Amino acid sequence: MDEFKFIDSIKQNTYKQPSLLKGIGDDAAVFRQNYQDVVTAVDTFVENVHFSRKTMDPYHIGYRVLAANISDMAAMGATPAYYMISIVIPENWSESELQQIYQGMDRIASTYKMDLIGGDTVGGSELVVSITIIGFVDKQKARYRSTMQDGDVLFVTGTLGDAAAGLHLLTSDKNDLVQDNNYLIDRHRLPTPRVAFAQALSTLERVTLNDISDGIANEASELATASNLTVQLYYEKLPKHPKLKQFSSEQQRAFQLFGGEDFELVGSVPQKDWDSVLQAAKKTAVKISEIGNVLYEPNGSNNVFLIENGKKHVLEKGGYTHRS
Numbered sequence: 001m002d003e004f005k006f007i008d009s010i011k012q013n014t015y016k017q018p019s020l021l022k023g024i025g026d027d028a029a030v031f032r033q034n035y036q037d038v039v040t041a042v043d044t045f046v047e048n049v050h051f052s053r054k055t056m057d058p059y060h061i062g063y064r065v066l067a068a069n070i071s072d073m074a075a076m077g078a079t080p081a082y083y084m085i086s087i088v089i090p091e092n093w094s095e096s097e098l099q100q101i102y103q104g105m106d107r108i109a110s111t112y113k114m115d116l117i118g119g120d121t122v123g124g125s126e127l128v129v130s131i132t133i134i135g136f137v138d139k140q141k142a143r144y145r146s147t148m149q150d151g152d153v154l155f156v157t158g159t160l161g162d163a164a165a166g167l168h169l170l171t172s173d174k175n176d177l178v179q180d181n182n183y184l185i186d187r188h189r190l191p192t193p194r195v196a197f198a199q200a201l202s203t204l205e206r207v208t209l210n211d212i213s214d215g216i217a218n219e220a221s222e223l224a225t226a227s228n229l230t231v232q233l234y235y236e237k238l239p240k241h242p243k244l245k246q247f248s249s250e251q252q253r254a255f256q257l258f259g260g261e262d263f264e265l266v267g268s269v270p271q272k273d274w275d276s277v278l279q280a281a282k283k284t285a286v287k288i289s290e291i292g293n294v295l296y297e298p299n300g301s302n303n304v305f306l307i308e309n310g311k312k313h314v315l316e317k318g319g320y321t322h323r324s
C-alpha cells in the first residue's frame with residue numbers, strides 16, 4: 001500500500017468534534033474557537049527508547065503514545081479534542097501492524113471523543129510516532145506548574161511505580177511472572193490519563209498539576225522549580241499497589257520514586273480546598289493520597305526533600321533523561 005492509500009485507510013469517515021471545519025484531506029486542518037483557550041502539546045515515541053517489540057504489541061504502541069499526550073492535557077486541566085500523527089515507518093513493519101497501531105490510538109481517542117485531523121507519513125529506519133494534541137480549557141482555568149504556594153497540600157492520584165514494575169517484568173526473561181502480573185503489565189501498556197479528575201477540580205480557584213511521565217522525584221522537582229518553592233514528600237505516604245510488594249524494598253523504592261510512565265497526576269491545592277479534592281476523586285473514582293506539602297525555605301528553594309524513616313534528605317531528580 002502506498003502512502004496515499006495508507007492515509008486514506010486511516011482517515012475517519014465522520015468527525016465528532018463540532019468545532020472542526022476541515023480535517024484530513026487538505027494542506028492543513030481548520031477548527032474554529034470562540035470562547036475557550038487552546039491547549040497544545042507534542043510527545044514522541046521512538047522504537048527502543050519508549051518501547052520495543054518485546055514490551056509492546058503494535059496496538060499498545062498506538063494506545064500508549066496517545067495516552068501520554070492526553071495525560072498532558074489532563075495535567076493542564078484541559079479537555080482533549082484533536083490529534084495529529086507524524087509517523088516514520090521502517091520497511092519491516094507490515095500493513096497489519098501499522099493498522100493495529102492506529103486501532104490502539106482509535107480506541108483511546110474514542111473514549112475521549114477525539115478526532116484525528118492530520119499528520120505526516122514518511123519512511124525511515126526506526127518506528128517513530130509523534131503526536132500533536134489539541135484541547136480546550138475555560139479561560140483562567142489552565143493549570144500551571146508555577147502556581148504552588150507556601151502551605152499547600154501535595155497530592156498524587158492512583159498508585160506509583162506500577163508501570164515501571166510492569167516494564168521491568170516485560171524486559172526480564174521470567175515469562176511465568178509476566179502471566180501473573182497482568183495488572184502491572186497493563187499499567188505500562190494501557191495507562192489511564194486522569195482527565196475526568198482534573199476536570200472535576202475546575203471549580204477550584206487555584207490547582208497546580210503535573211503528570212507523571214518521568215517519575216515523581218522528577219515531576220515534583222519540576223513543580224518546585226517552576227514555583228520557586230520547596231516540596232516535601234513523605235516516602236511512607238506514597239501510594240503503593242499490593243502487586244508491587246513482590247519486589248525487594250530497593251526495587252519498590254526505585255519504581256515509586258524514579259520509575260515514571262504511570263501517567264498519574266501530582267499537584268497541590270491550598271489546605272482549605274483539600275476536602276474538595278477528596279470529593280472530586282470520589283466522584284471520578286480515582287484514588288487520591290496526600291503525600292506531602294509545599295513550603296517556603298529561604299535557602300531551600302527549588303528543592304525536593306524526602307522524609308524517609310523519620311529522616312529528611314534532598315531527593316535527587318532521578319528519572320529518565322534523554323541525551324544526558
Ligand SMILES: Nc1ncnc2c1ncn2[C@@H]1O[C@H](COP(=O)(O)OP(=O)(O)O)[C@@H](O)[C@H]1O
Nearest residue numbers: 040041042043068071072075210211212213214
Ligand atoms: N525540542 C523542543 N523544542 C521546543 N520545546 C520543547 C522541546 N522539547 C521540549 N519542549 C518543551 O519543554 C517543556 C517540557 O517538556 P517535557 O519535559 O517533554 O514535558 P512533559 O514531560 O510534560 O512531556 C514543554 O513546554 C515542551 O513543549
Ligand SMILES: Cc1ncc(C[n+]2csc(CCOP(=O)(O)OP(=O)(O)O)c2C)c(N)n1
Nearest residue numbers: 048049050051052055213214259260261320
Ligand atoms: C523499551 C523501553 N525502555 C525504557 C523505557 C523507559 N522510559 C523510556 S522514556 C521514559 C520517560 C518518559 O519519556 P519522555 O520522552 O521523557 O516523556 P515526556 O516526559 O516528554 O512525557 C521512560 C521511563 C520504556 N518505556 N521502554
Ligand SMILES: [Mg+2]
Nearest residue numbers: 042043044213
Ligand atoms: Mg514531553
Ligand SMILES: [Mg+2]
Nearest residue numbers: 072075211213
Ligand atoms: Mg507532562
Ligand SMILES: [Mg+2]
Nearest residue numbers: 213214320322
Ligand atoms: Mg521527559
